[in-house]
Amino acid sequence: MPEYYDLHTHSTASDGAYPPAELVGRAVLAGITRLALSDHDSTAGLDEARVAADSAGIGLISAVEISATWQKKTIHIVGLNIDPASDPLREGLAGLREIRGERAREIGRRLDHYGLPGVFEAVAALAGSGMLTRTHFARHLADLGLAGGVGDAFDRYLTHGKPGYVATHWAAMEEAIAWIRAAGGAAVLAHPRRYKLTGSWLRRLLGEFREAGGAGIEVASGTAAPGDVQASADLARRFDLLASVGSDFHGPDNFWPKLGRLPPLPGDLVPVWSLWTR
Numbered sequence: 609m610p611e612y613y614d615l616h617t618h619s620t621a622s623d624g625a626y627p628p629a630e631l632v633g634r635a636v637l638a639g640i641t642r643l644a645l646s647d648h649d650s651t652a653g654l655d656e657a658r659v660a661a662d663s664a665g666i667g668l669i670s671a672v673e674i675s676a677t678w679q680k681k682t683i684h685i686v687g688l689n690i691d692p693a694s695d696p697l698r699e700g701l702a703g704l705r706e707i708r709g710e711r712a713r714e715i716g717r718r719l720d721h722y723g724l725p726g727v728f729e730a731v732a733a734l735a736g737s738g739m740l741t742r743t744h745f746a747r748h749l750a751d752l753g754l755a756g757g758v759g760d761a762f763d764r765y766l767t768h769g770k771p772g773y774v775a776t777h778w779a780a781m782e783e784a785i786a787w788i789r790a791a792g793g794a795a796v797l798a799h800p801r802r803y804k805l806t807g808s809w810l811r812r813l814l815g816e817f818r819e820a821g822g823a824g825i826e827v828a829s830g831t832a833a834p835g836d837v838q839a840s841a842d843l844a845r846r847f848d849l850l851a852s853v854g855s856d857f858h859g860p861d862n863f864w865p866k867l868g869r870l871p872p873l874p875g876d877l878v879p880v881w882s883l884w885t886r
């Protein structure tokens with residue numbers, strides 16, 4: 609039986625719209641047979657997702673999407689097939705939770721000065737025990753009618769140069785990779801085309817990522833534009849990286865890739881799951 613992989617998704621443990629069990633149910637309906645739940649800086653959804661995946665008969669790959677800083681730029685590194693009980697990983701993620709909490713308070717203060725009081729409190733309630741992200745701010749600002757939607761709220765309030773923007777120093781790239789490796793996982797550079805890096809910067813990033821122990825790169829991504837698969841495949845070949853496939857599904861605002869809708873991996877690439885299926 610063919611396997612259909614989606615190795616990058618979110619639940620309410622971070623900024624996804626669906627609780628882990630519901631996400632798994634939707635993955636089953638979409639025809640996915642091997643699903644990684646990769647919440648931002650959190651593994652809190654994995655237990656619930658595993659129970660749901662076991663009862664539905666699909667495979668769950670424990671994962672996390674770590675926020676990292678490289679050359680003052682934010683990058684995202686997906687750790688696949690991790691042991692969430694690993695101490696270095698848990699300590700690293702605990703530090704990122706602190707950073708996220710502090711940042712969210714600061715975003716709230718800035719929006720307050722801008723004339724929008726009470727946003728932090730509302731957003732903290734919205735996120736509940738989940739990891740606080742800018743997506744929660746964007747949803748709340750859109751709900752208040754202050755933006756036309758989540759994307760518009762990012763553009764108006766939350767991106768560089770906007771009233772609620774806070775520059776954040778996340779984990780160093782090398783640290784994030786080390787935590788993932790300590791947890792027995794494979795570090796995959798997420799959505800490489802979304803960082804707005806020039807070709808030479810992107811190659812520099814990949815060289816250093818590989819040097820630091822990075823294992824793979826997302827080649828087929830739900831958020832990729834036409835041409836991105838080929839460009840990312842070329843990077844995988846050049847830097848001898850394994851290839852991953854992930855939709856970056858967050859909820860109904862994103863499309864869920866129906867079977868076969870994520871572009872297939874070029875046949876010469878080695879898929880990242882060869883690490884744990886051989």
Ligand code: AMP
Nearest residue numbers: 623648675740741742743758759762763
């Ligand atoms: P954070 O890690 O808290 O800075 O939030 C980053 C998350 O915000 C990403 O993982 C996306 O889910 C979401 N995001 C970033 N930019 C946009 C955008 N322009 N429109 C919608 N969602 C976005």
Ligand code: MN
Nearest residue numbers: 618623743858
């Ligand atoms: Mn997100």
Ligand code: MN
Nearest residue numbers: 673684798799
């Ligand atoms: Mn990301």
Ligand code: MN
Nearest residue numbers: 616618673856
């Ligand atoms: Mn993501």
